[in-house]
Amino acid sequence: MHSSRAFITLDALRGIAALAVITWHGGRLFGDDGPVFTAAILAVDLFFILSGFVLTHAYAQRLNANLGVAAFVRMRLIRLYPLYLLGFLIAGLAVALRLYADMTEGSTALGIAAVLNALMLPNPADGSPPFLFQFNFPAWSLFFELIANLAFALFGARLSLKQLAIFVGLLAVALIAVTVRYQSFDLGASWRTFDGGLARAMFGFFAGVLLYRLRDKFAFTGRIQSNTMVLALGAITLATFLPRAALGDWRPPTELKLVFAMALYPALILIAARYEPSARLLPICSWLGIASYAAYVLHVPMHSLGGVVAKLSVGVWLEEYAPMSGLFFILVIGFSAWAADKYWDRPIRAFLNQRLAPAANKQASGAQA
Template sequence: MFVSLDAMRGIAALMVVLYHSPTLFGPIASRGYLAVDLFFVLSGFVIAHAYDARLATNLTPSAFIKLRVIRFWPLYAAGLALGLCREILLIASGNHYALTPGLLALCLAAALLFIPAPLASRDYQLFSLNSPSWSLLHELLVNVLYAVFFRFLTIPVLCGLGVASYIALALTAPASGISDTGFNLPGTLPAIARTLFSFTAGALLFRLKLKAPKISVALVLCVLMAALALPFGGRVYDLLFVALMSPALVWMGTACTISPKLHKLAAWLGLISFPIYAVHRPALAIAEAGAERLSLPPAAVGIGVLAALLLGCTYLAVPFDIWSRRKLTELSAVRPIVQKTAA
């Protein structure tokens, strides 16, 4: 169900990879950071679709939180492990950017508990070992808030929360846009606002059940890629994307037509989207350092690391993620929910 949303998630994750690798591919995804806001909308929609009925009946907030931690933890841990490998390589090579062993141990201990550990030497990044983890933490926290306050979150309340969080985002967003919000401590306030707004917009899309026009998924994906590749932008563009384009793309994606031939491809893109997002940053950092040391053509290294990500993340999704979540579910004694669209 909603396999078109899987395709959107996969394409958006690949655009994030391109955005984070300008030295390898050039600036071909200048607005790729806005994919995070699309992820938040998708999360709100899918969480409401998958859990609203259960939260209203027999699923307690504590059980829901366990389910969400289980969903996040294996791939988050995989990204953390790769980030740790990168730090060890930095230390071994005597790189001036490397963390001291003490700070590395502190960051690792905090990250294992999913706790931010901002360091002045790392521009106060919340997660120095794998910077995109900030958005996973924000998504997990907003999921928790949704479950805890579920019985109060009527449609009018969600509308009010959406308006309030968007005003907060508009007031706190930097003049240059929201590209640098979220990953470090100074950008926390606008990041909270963009998370709340986009997640709320997604939940409202499900609750309101507005009928979307049936259009080709290829068209929606092309619009998405163009929106994330725009070579110019700034604060106004970012705010418009968050408020209008991102929810509209998800809304249209819920009614997209997709041919049987593309169905498997779309499902695969959704399958690898979370693994790619979880591990891509340290993988790119290792590849970029290797390319520089060995004087290799950046484009060739870029193609190689992208191919490795696609192949490796297919394995991370199946069997690693599925096996890990099954084991964690057995240990936690929480009855899982079957979802065709990963939240």
Template sequence: MLPSSALPSAPACADAAAPPGPARDAGGRAHFAVLDAWRGVAALAVAFRHINGTAFFLNGPLHSALSSAVDFFFILSGFVIAASYGERLARGFSLLRYAVLRWGRVWPLHGLMVLAYVLFETALWLRGSGGLLGGREAFTGPRDPATLLPSLMLVQAWIWPGRDLWNTQSWSVSVEMALYCGSALLWRVLGLRANWLALPAGLAALWAIALFPAGEQLLRGVAGFGFGMACWAVWPRLSALALPRPALQVAEPLLVGAALLAFATDQSLRLIDPLFVLVLLVFARAEGPISALLKTAPARWLGALSYSLYMVHMLVIGRLCDALAFVQARIGARWISVHLGGRDVILLDPLPAFGVVVAMLAVTLVAAWAAYALVEWPARDWSRRLAGRIGPQPA
């Protein structure tokens, strides 16, 4: 397969789009701006999904289905990692260098969030459990001390699949870290053939979910990441096709509408994952009206914050729920029911509940911006400098 940079140009055509391609940073990593923005939208959707309540928009089927945004993360990760590292690893790029780049990208913020939970549980333990926080006991349930070290080292999803521990949403990061390692070894051994083998592996994992429900989280990761790698295998040929511009203009809203309909009705990964694949391949071209919106500064900002937003949102939303519980206990109101493990329920009517949700998401975005500026970006920059001193310089 030809690398994307070596593909011939598509024929010029008055009503056809020129073949798109990813921008690349100084390190050779592929960058699809619109897909990055979609990552931010998906992270915000997951944050919204973790705010529960009695209002219709906080407990309906569409709200519940937003957890499937994690599967889009898996597909997008497989695509972007294959685009950025697949060929380079197949040609001998240092595995240690790759591991440092991936670990430095993911672990520092995760480690900080686990530490924040340890400090919170310690404060709760020192103060003693009480009614203000729903009778919570410190270091119980998802914050069991026995699970702390594996959670900190991001292996918890492989030891206790299906359990959401400490920074609960990091189960998907645990799955991804193993997928990063496994795919790197496949590229080293099989070369770019690994991208084509990823498709049957993804299909097998998707089929196996019904047979092995205990391993659902792991299989979701294998399926999504495999589909993403397969998407990169076909992307150079698809991106070189001269497609009519009106078709591209219509495809984006149709796909988004189909995905929302699937969320609200079926919610089966056997339907949602293929839809996500189509969304990725269409929006990677970035030539439709929704792509134009996702290229704007606010969408690009949201995309830049996506990982920080995903990692901090449960802690921030949980503490805001605790604050509401504290205030309502003081004034004798009944706004929220709080429970250990993030199962807090807002009891307000739809209009005030909407205001609370907007405020929670706004505070979460501010916290994500702080985490990005103070932790994620400096750690990523440091890991790139460290990786630059490992192994031969890439061509």
């Protein structure tokens, strides 16, 4: 396997996908005409495939050697939990301010949801819609990501290429089945579509695993430095989320989203893994990768907190100033992601790695995924 642990172009694609998700969940901050990207929900499927690809690169050999399942899961929690916790705390503050503004008291159900969500576990099926994570609903994908990670550690990393291909094929059938059942691809955030979220995560993650194994098998591992290709791949990725400005009122059918998630994104990632930016473009691509996870896990809590603070302090809704409020929101999230990574996530992970990660595993604990 290739010795370099960094896939800078893939990091950039992850950042572009995070931007699409922010505009999707930002909703009317960007205007009342509809979402900025009409297929932004597919960013999550891109995340899953990227995760499978990168984690195979970082951990497969070690899981087949001497890295235990418990140690691997501990590393993944150290990687994901600090920023998740920050998002939960921001969301909790927004909920507390909203309760204060309405002069109402919290409920037992809200308290149970708070405890479970703080532990990165889904809350009971309450509310409408019954989100798995009431305090930060995009966290559903992190929950399913951890399930896929556990399956990878338990058996996925040890499958032969043929076994892995069959497994991914079965997962593809499962994903198609749930998509047909719900006649939708927007699956996973609520209890009603729990099976759909699991199918999306498992297929995406293990498709990424298979991509890496095929890349390694057929020696498709050489790196080519090309800013032109990196920019083109970034533009193609952004275009797959289908910008409304170019498409008007047309909305992509579920079948097209399925094709993107199952065929286009794997091909895109396989190609993007071969290209790297030069020194001129490297800082931007690296920053997109660094900021992507923080932006994803913080943007909904910050949207909630910003909205309630604006209403309580000056009596306005942020949506009244769209689309300028949306552009400002992106800038705030970008800066917050950088600050959270530098002053919160990295120090906490360094501390946890020093105290909790086994000495033999410390080198891999910083792998980005």
